[in-house]
Amino acid sequence: MARTLETTAAGCPARLMARSAALEPVPTAVVAAGSPVALESARRATALGLIEPVLVGDPTAIADSARRIGWTLHGACVVPARDDAAAARIAVALARSGDVGALMKGHIHTDTLMLAALHPKNGLRTGRRFTHAFHMTLPGSGRELVITDAAINVAPSLNTRLDIIRNAVELWRLVGGSDPRVALLSCTEEVTERVPSSMDADRLTRLCQQEVPGATVFGPLALDLAVSAEAARIKNLTHPCAGAADILVVPNIETGNALFKALVHFLDAVAAGVVLGAAVPIVLTSRADPPAARIAAAAIAQIVAGRRRSATPGAPYPTTAAKGGAAPGLHA
Amino acid sequence: MARTLETTAAGCPARLMARSAALEPVPTAVVAAGSPVALESARRATALGLIEPVLVGDPTAIADSARRIGWTLHGACVVPARDDAAAARIAVALARSGDVGALMKGHIHTDTLMLAALHPKNGLRTGRRFTHAFHMTLPGSGRELVITDAAINVAPSLNTRLDIIRNAVELWRLVGGSDPRVALLSCTEEVTERVPSSMDADRLTRLCQQEVPGATVFGPLALDLAVSAEAARIKNLTHPCAGAADILVVPNIETGNALFKALVHFLDAVAAGVVLGAAVPIVLTSRADPPAARIAAAAIAQIVAGRRRSATPGAPYPTTAAKGGAAPGLHA
Numbered sequence: 108m109a110r111t112l113e114t115t116a117a118g119c120p121a122r123l124m125a126r127s128a129a130l131e132p133v134p135t136a137v138v139a140a141g142s143p144v145a146l147e148s149a150r151r152a153t154a155l156g157l158i159e160p161v162l163v164g165d166p167t168a169i170a171d172s173a174r175r176i177g178w179t180l181h182g183a184c185v186v187p188a189r190d191d192a193a194a195a196r197i198a199v200a201l202a203r204s205g206d207v208g209a210l211m212k213g214h215i216h217t218d219t220l221m222l223a224a225l226h227p228k229n230g231l232r233t234g235r236r237f238t239h240a241f242h243m244t245l246p247g248s249g250r251e252l253v254i255t256d257a258a259i260n261v262a263p264s265l266n267t268r269l270d271i272i273r274n275a276v277e278l279w280r281l282v283g284g285s286d287p288r289v290a291l292l293s294c295t296e297e298v299t300e301r302v303p304s305s306m307d308a309d310r311l312t313r314l315c316q317q318e319v320p321g322a323t324v325f326g327p328l329a330l331d332l333a334v335s336a337e338a339a340r341i342k343n344l345t346h347p348c349a350g351a352a353d354i355l356v357v358p359n360i361e362t363g364n365a366l367f368k369a370l371v372h373f374l375d376a377v378a379a380g381v382v383l384g385a386a387v388p389i390v391l392t393s394r395a396d397p398p399a400a401r402i403a404a405a406a407i408a409q410i411v412a413g414r415r416r417s418a419t420p421g422a423p424y425p426t427t428a429a430k431g432g433a434a435p436g437l438h439a
Numbered sequence: 440m441a442r443t444l445e446t447t448a449a450g451c452p453a454r455l456m457a458r459s460a461a462l463e464p465v466p467t468a469v470v471a472a473g474s475p476v477a478l479e480s481a482r483r484a485t486a487l488g489l490i491e492p493v494l495v496g497d498p499t500a501i502a503d504s505a506r507r508i509g510w511t512l513h514g515a516c517v518v519p520a521r522d523d524a525a526a527a528r529i530a531v532a533l534a535r536s537g538d539v540g541a542l543m544k545g546h547i548h549t550d551t552l553m554l555a556a557l558h559p560k561n562g563l564r565t566g567r568r569f570t571h572a573f574h575m576t577l578p579g580s581g582r583e584l585v586i587t588d589a590a591i592n593v594a595p596s597l598n599t600r601l602d603i604i605r606n607a608v609e610l611w612r613l614v615g616g617s618d619p620r621v622a623l624l625s626c627t628e629e630v631t632e633r634v635p636s637s638m639d640a641d642r643l644t645r646l647c648q649q650e651v652p653g654a655t656v657f658g659p660l661a662l663d664l665a666v667s668a669e670a671a672r673i674k675n676l677t678h679p680c681a682g683a684a685d686i687l688v689v690p691n692i693e694t695g696n697a698l699f700k701a702l703v704h705f706l707d708a709v710a711a712g713v714v715l716g717a718a719v720p721i722v723l724t725s726r727a728d729p730p731a732a733r734i735a736a737a738a739i740a741q742i743v744a745g746r747r748r749s750a751t752p753g754a755p756y757p758t759t760a761a762k763g764g765a766a767p768g769l770h771a
Contacts, residue, residue, distance in 0.1 A: 261634055294696035302593055304693055330700040331727060341727045361636055361694040364626035368662035369701040395663060395673045
């Protein structure tokens with residue numbers, strides 16, 4: 108990715124790293140850690156003080172991968188698991204018990220990890236839908252944006268979209284420290300039956316006035332009216348969100364996916380993806396993610412976990428209570 | 440917008456202008472021409488040799504606007520119309536009779552113009568769905584892409600998507616002169632019931648082998664796998680469309696709208712929008728469009744109309760027969 112004044116040597120956005128620097132490393136379970144790529148991400152995040160690694164997986168594969176990347180694993184905790192499903196269950200149990208404050212996907216299928224996290228009794232449910240958010244940093248300006256949901260909820264209902272918004276608002280407040288302006292994207296700023304997403308956005312705007320405190324939520328907005336002050340001026344739209352959105356809520360997964368990938372591939376933006384609505388933040392990475400995105404995602408998870416706990420230093424993770432059965436109390 | 444070697448002084452992509460230079464100006468009806476912005480676009484397109492303007496609308500408003508922008512209207516034809524709906528009907532009639540080869544939206548609501556164009560008997564129907572395509576030129580590389588449908592068809596059925604693809608393939612062949620690689624966008628490259636757009640893309644891929652000659656069509660692809668050779672390499676996808684798509688077919692209007700606007704607003708790409716599937720190309724402009732986009736759209740319309748007719752020089756426009764009642768034979 109492009110090196111600018113806004114990025115550190117690791118390519119990670121400098122603003123995120125500055126926020127991370129004030130926080131302790133967060134104990135983080137790397138789920139199915141036995142691959143060089145997964146381990147390399149863990150090593151970098153450890154070296155940068157973002158995580159205390161808890162490497163869950165096949166100990167032989169972990170040791171082999173560590174040798175291949177030249178990591179002594181000094182200071183890392185290894186928790187054996189006989190297969191991927193077991194690694195996911197153990198990592199989730201570690202989060203329930205407070206032994207780790209975040210999960211990071213290693214060499215495992217996303218569905219396997221999420222199945223364990225979503226388990227009704229032994230998972231990480233909090234009562235909110237699990238939703239995905241990309242925290243984006245744009246090069247040049249260092250402008251930050253959240254795009255949600257571009258990875259988990261395919262065609263979210265209004266209720267799911269409410270949780271998507273709630274989770275993203277909490278993320279923005281934890282990471283950015285201020286009340287966000289939330290734009291509900293459609294392809295038009297007119298409310299018209301011809302475009303169901305515009306009707307949904309209009310309904311959500313009204314719902315959020317009651318349901319989502321600490322944020323200004325408005326839609327429908329097309330992308331230009333959400334992010335460009337000039338476009339808002341030309342179309343005489345004076346709402347606080349118009350042209351100045353911090354969070355872009357997309358009507359469907361295809362819109363979010365194309366939007367964040369356009370910013371990554373054509374603009375060299377850094378996309379840090381995280382699953383929210385679980386008792387601990389879960390970092391999902393893709394094979395095609397560059398190192399900067401992996402580090403940025405670890406930083407986001409650290410900031411979310413660390414700041415949630417900041418009211419009670421020394422408390423166990425997680426501070427968002429998992430609902431369901433008792434935590435099994437596994438200790439790494 | 441950014442000035443690069445790939446743009447002319449007018450900000451219009453140099454490649455489009457070079458293709459236009461080989462063609463005669465196309466008689467073009469400017470529908471509801473009586474506003475300074477509409478007339479300024481017409482004047483620039485006329486000066487660049489893209490159109491022969493046929494200004495349809497209120498003659499007083501046209502004359503007033505011409506004075507305000509300092510255009511003598513020398514060489515322009517003015518066709519009076521008592522209101523917007525009449526202007527749309529007259530412009531459509533001029534296209535049916537072959538007196539104009541393209542329509543350009545002036546100061547008129549899109550719906551009013553399209554209602555006349557879609558009239559079952561006196562409109563510009565050809566048997567294909569009317570679809571919208573954005574021809575995009577990316578700065579720096581001058582790379583060209585078509586994004587479709589980002590403006591008309593909200594949640595297109597498979598049959599409508601077939602016409603979206605057919606129209607875009609014809610556009611690419613007329614403008615670019617070669618067989619396009621068409622990517623059917625989803626949020627994933629896996630075919631899964633969880634993501635209906637991936638199932639649709641898979642079905643369309645097979646349908647297009649029979650239905651759309653002169654193109655290579657493939658999906659589902661997420662945006663990175665459609666446009667980035669590097670992402671395709673990392674994910675071991677070797678299809679000719681992977682990482683090298685010319686045309687991006689989006690599953691819904693919100694995806695297309697956010698995608699083209701991201702390229703315009705964050706990347707300074709030039710988006711030239713045109714309605715296809717009608718007997719003549721129809722240029723729809725938005726209030727927020729910069730001059731470069733208006734000129735580029737006029738150039739696209741000229742290239743489409745001019746090259747369709749190139750087999751029979753001197754023939755009347757349109758060369759794509761309108762279906763329905765007899766053309767009324769209005770002459771400007």
